[in-house]
Amino acid sequence: MTPEEIRLVRSSWSMIAERSDAFTARFYDHLFVIDAGAAQLFNGVDMTIQQWKLAQTLGVVVQALDDLDTLLPAVAALGRRHTRYGVLHHHFDSVGAALLQAFVDTLGQQFTPAVRAAWVRAYALVAAEMQKGLENAPPTLRIFNDRDAAG
Numbered sequence: 001m002t003p004e005e006i007r008l009v010r011s012s013w014s015m016i017a018e019r020s021d022a023f024t025a026r027f028y029d030h031l032f033v034i035d036a037g038a039a040q041l042f043n044g045v046d047m048t049i050q051q052w053k054l055a056q057t058l059g060v061v062v063q064a065l066d067d068l069d070t071l072l073p074a075v076a077a078l079g080r081r082h083t084r085y086g087v088l089h090h091h092f093d094s095v096g097a098a099l100l101q102a103f104v105d106t107l108g109q110q111f112t113p114a115v116r117a118a119w120v121r122a123y124a125l126v127a128a129e130m131q132k133g134l135e136n137a138p139p140t141l142r143i144f145n146d147r148d149a150a151g
């Protein structure tokens with residue numbers, strides 16, 4: 001990412017930070033409409049806590065965008081953990097779309113085309129690394145997930 005893109009991501013996130021509860025609530029609302037399969041993965045999850053975890057993580061990602069040597073291994077580990085949650089590659093498209101919609105809801109006109117483009121770059125970077133983590137997950141976990149899905 002360019003320094004300008006990083007600046008745009010950071011300045012827009014700082015506008016969200018004080019209303020991150022509303023932002024993450026909108027995000028999950030959109031996600032659950034866009035992707036019923038993704039919604040099922042959150043059955044029984046305390047969404048207030050989950051919203052907080054997501055906001056914290058996005059905050060850390062935003063801070064670390066100029067330090068990829070630190071950021072990318074942490075993100076890959078996060079991706080590996082997502083294997084256990086039953087997450088599949090295609091879910092990342094739904095999450096990306098829901099994030100953009102939540103930004104529109106929360107920032108309105110301040111979510112300019114340039115800010116949007118910067119977030120698309122940042123999300124693509126993070127999602128690709130998380131997906132590598134999914135790919136690198138030990139095969140046993142995949143088998144476990146398959147059995148789990150079969151009931």
Ligand code: HEM
Pocket residue numbers: 038039041042045050053054057058078081082085087088091092095126127130
């Ligand atoms: C940029 C992308 C994403 C970020 C930053 C993110 C972040 C997180 C974080 C921080 C957690 C808390 C647990 C942990 O740290 O291991 C979590 C859990 C979870 N995430 Fe994600 N996630 C992302 C993408 C996805 C996708 C694509 C899905 C699929 C729908 C998903 C579904 C879940 C589920 C089901 C849990 C477990 C909730 C629970 O059982 O408590 N996440 N995520």
